[in-house]
Amino acid sequence: MKTNYEGCALCDGTWGDYWREIEGKNTFFCCSICADAFENMVNRVKKETGWKKIDSVSIEGNYSKGRDCVATSGDKRVEYFFRHEDGVITEFRLKGQGTSPVP
């Protein structure tokens, strides 16, 4: 899966050395919390879209602002926003479809 950061796939930081397989690809993260957040986010996108696989994710934002993202799968594309706390998704919203806060 393609991501838009050179550093940690979630926060772009280059400290740390934590690797996890995401969508079949060994991916670099700065720490386990970023990896948890990223993995949970990917699973949430798949659940919301029904996609079997994700080809790319591009992220913009940070912890306090939350993150605006674009994900693609084949020729399909989805935009969404999410926040996490300690790796757990606390807010997730597909763009243009209203909020769906995590209960």
Added chain:
Amino acid sequence: MNLCPACGEKFLDDEISTISSHFYSMALSSDPTHIMWLNRNISKTKMQQYALNDKFTEFYDFSKEGLSMWIKKRFVARFFNDDPNVFVLDMQQPSVYTIMGYVTEHYHFLKQWVKSCAYILGRTDFSEIQKYEFDNISEEYFGKDGQPAHVDLLLQMGESVGLKKGEVISSVPLEKTVRALKYWNHVCSSEHWLDAMVSIHSLELIADKNVKDYGAKYAYFKPEILNDGITKEVVQFLKAGYEADQYHSGDALKLIEKYAGQLKMEREVQSYFLRSMDFFYGYLEARHERGKMYEDKL
């Protein structure tokens, strides 16, 4: 002595190299707490240990402006920058739910506040510190210059937006508030009184009128709200804080600077301040979360 501002581990000396090498090795082991701290305060980009040490030296350096101004600028950078704390954003256009969340969590904060001040009072031998803390406690519970007690102003603000006093008093604080209160209780009851003092009184900067002079992009609230607030009780509460906290934190920071120099505790005081600020950050998020809870319920 010094402590790690990220995890609270204590160090026997206050050399910058001790702190920077601790961070360096924690980052090598991908520790989330230390990496997030580095990302926020130093750099998101990994560097060599010597370079990190230089960055830390720079970060802790207060020689140009003095300790008090260093604290003010660091505080502003954390709460009022381009990407401010979520509760600071809420306060730019507060709803009744913002105020409700504020009142409920802050009630618990104020109870701990009085205890913290009392611990400091009881644990210092300097009478000017004792007087300062006595003044704080008395304002909180008895009011000043004919004003109602600060805690009553808070509860009245809640009532004015439909939040029953009994509900506030019997509420259980949210987790981030609990975590912060426990921390302040620990510091004030067990650590040096000066570390305690900087840990709590630096937080009054949140309502300082002059934050824009220290580089803030935002203020705690827009002054217009004092003319056109949600209710007159909201105005009264914010006004009291606006006028008092600025006075308090300025005075406290002067005392802290003086005694930190005298007791050769400057670096330690800086670290305690940094650590406390992170708990306060979480506490403000709890005010926001509580406000959301009221919004969802009503």
